[in-house]
Amino acid sequence: MKMEWTLKTDEELRESLRICQFDEGELERQAAFHKGLADPTRLKIVRLLGIAPMCLCELSSALEMPNSTLTHHLRLLERGEVIRSTRLGRNTVFQLTEKEVGEHV
Template sequence: MANHDALNRVFEALADPTRREVVRRLGQGPASVGELSRPFGMTLPSFMKHVRALETSGLIRTRKLGRVRTCALNRERLAVLDDWLAEQRTLWESRTDRLERSVTDPKVN
């Protein structure tokens, strides 16, 4: 079973479309905060709130070298989400299998 506190933090972070887009972009490789913020047309302090939310959730890691802060995706944290989705998939597949049997097998009814 997934760690619910960690799972909640991941879902909260991914609830925002800007943060989902940042995670999608970081799937291609690390990028600077400046590079990541460019498509969103918001001030750097506003964008940094998104970076902090992603970092707090554990989805990204940041590293500062001089004046440049680089972000990288923490793929291990995505495993929390993947584990939960696998649990849900198993649960719903078994339910739909039972439903299918009850509809197609005359002995069940």
């Protein structure tokens, strides 16, 4: 397949920017989301949570990882709004924010 390209005029570039409608807040959220997924360990966590919500002890056992390391990864995933946590009694249970996230990883 041959690629076709021509140098854009300033007017064409401004129109492209207008179409994209960059929302800085949304770009920051998207960057945080992708940063949350940009690690093999965090991808493992997302895949596990795609099966079912889990608490820290379950994730730690499944991944054979210290709680402190796991907590770091969970914090990044929460910051990127990939997962959310809910306090249930003495446990904090983690789940994906969107089921589709787990299906695409």
